[in-house]
Amino acid sequence: MNSFAEWLKKPVKLVDKTHEQKALARQQQLTKPPGSLGQLENLAVKIASLQASEIPDLTHVHITVYAADHGVMAEGVSAFPQSVTAAMIRNFASGGAAINVLAQELTAKLDVINVGTVDTLEDIPGVLDKRIDAGTANFCDGPAMTEHQCQQAILIGRDNVLSDIENTQLYIAGEMGIGNTSTATALASAILKCDPADLVGPGTGLDLQSIQHKLTVIQRALKLHADKLEGDILTLLQSLGGFEIAAMVGAYLSCAKQGVPVLIDGFISTTAALTAEKIQPGCKNWFIYSHQSAEPGHKVVLDALDAKPLLKLDMRLGEGSGAAVAVPLLRQACLLHNGMATFEQANISKGDK
Numbered sequence: 001m002n003s004f005a006e007w008l009k010k011p012v013k014l015v016d017k018t019h020e021q022k023a024l025a026r027q028q029q030l031t032k033p034p035g036s037l038g039q040l041e042n043l044a045v046k047i048a049s050l051q052a053s054e055i056p057d058l059t060h061v062h063i064t065v066y067a068a069d070h071g072v073m074a075e076g077v078s079a080f081p082q083s084v085t086a087a088m089i090r091n092f093a094s095g096g097a098a099i100n101v102l103a104q105e106l107t108a109k110l111d112v113i114n115v116g117t118v119d120t121l122e123d124i125p126g127v128l129d130k131r132i133d134a135g136t137a138n139f140c141d142g143p144a145m146t147e148h149q150c151q152q153a154i155l156i157g158r159d160n161v162l163s164d165i166e167n168t169q170l171y172i173a174g175e176m177g178i179g180n181t182s183t184a185t186a187l188a189s190a191i192l193k194c195d196p197a198d199l200v201g202p203g204t205g206l207d208l209q210s211i212q213h214k215l216t217v218i219q220r221a222l223k224l225h226a227d228k229l230e231g232d233i234l235t236l237l238q239s240l241g242g243f244e245i246a247a248m249v250g251a252y253l254s255c256a257k258q259g260v261p262v263l264i265d266g267f268i269s270t271t272a273a274l275t276a277e278k279i280q281p282g283c284k285n286w287f288i289y290s291h292q293s294a295e296p297g298h299k300v301v302l303d304a305l306d307a308k309p310l311l312k313l314d315m316r317l318g319e320g321s322g323a324a325v326a327v328p329l330l331r332q333a334c335l336l337h338n339g340m341a342t343f344e345q346a347n348i349s350k351g352d353k
């Protein structure tokens, strides 16, 4: 038995029900009509139970952006050229991307990992070079990855979570990879056995005619890999995924096994979350969903996870940006939970009904 298979078998950590009960009871004691803080109450209870703590705390947030290129770009499926993936890695390193601005404001730890760009980048301070290959293969011609490459990518995500687990109170995986809305659409359609026409969208900004072309490309890929649709999820990930998507799957599996709360971002990240949940049911107990992006496939994937995202801001960026935007809400839910007085402390009558 190799170490990958051993690790994969490790169970997902069970969520602490005692702390859930304690947090629910505390919410009933706080000086407000029960339920009046709406979803902020559920959030605080969820974070308290995931952290197994009476004082949930989100001071230390670990954000990792996984970047990689996609072979399906040979079919012309994005409004932007493939070289933008590498260019954005440079931008992450110099602090100019949206996620840099947000991570700085949150005082979050921000890692950037190159999991496999076509461009061989020089050593860039602040970027972890874990290039598996020069992008994935075109899944219209064959599997996107070899089995070994897929495992390598998963282990990169696993190890990133473990690298700072002692300090991580919340983990966010972001992605950068031109063409990856096509990859996520193909993978999610295969996993959910649904029509890719219900998921496909503009990504970075395709017009209607180009979206139609993107759909025919994805349909071709799904036809080519049709024999794997009844097979296991890891094979689907290997056939239709991307390096950064597989790395996010590994990170989510790692969080669920170790008991680290995860805040999920947009369409591509949520497709990785769905993949992790299908590989190991129960992973999703560790997930909180930040937002619903404008990419149509995101709603389909969120629904498949029974997810109720906190925000709907028509964002469609990725990089972990939607999740980062939601962190202040989570922090405020915790602050209210921890800091408000109880009826007893404030000597206020609780009311009878």
Ligand SMILES: Cc1cc2ncn([C@H]3O[C@H](COP(=O)(O)O)[C@@H](O)[C@H]3O)c2cc1C
Pocket (backbone or CB within 6 Å): 077, 078, 079, 080, 084, 088, 175, 176, 177, 178, 179, 180, 181, 182, 202, 203, 204, 205, 316, 317, 318, 319
């Ligand atoms: C400058 C720039 C920065 C980005 N940051 C995230 N994405 C997002 O857009 C890409 C997916 O869209 P598509 O499948 O249409 O290529 C991914 O890289 C995703 O992270 C970006 C895209 C661009 C152009």
Ligand SMILES: O=C(O)c1cccnc1
Pocket (backbone or CB within 6 Å): 181, 203, 204, 265, 266, 267, 268, 269, 293, 294, 295, 298, 315, 316, 317, 318, 319
């Ligand atoms: O939903 C997302 O995260 C998204 C949508 C379009 C392009 N990139 C990311």
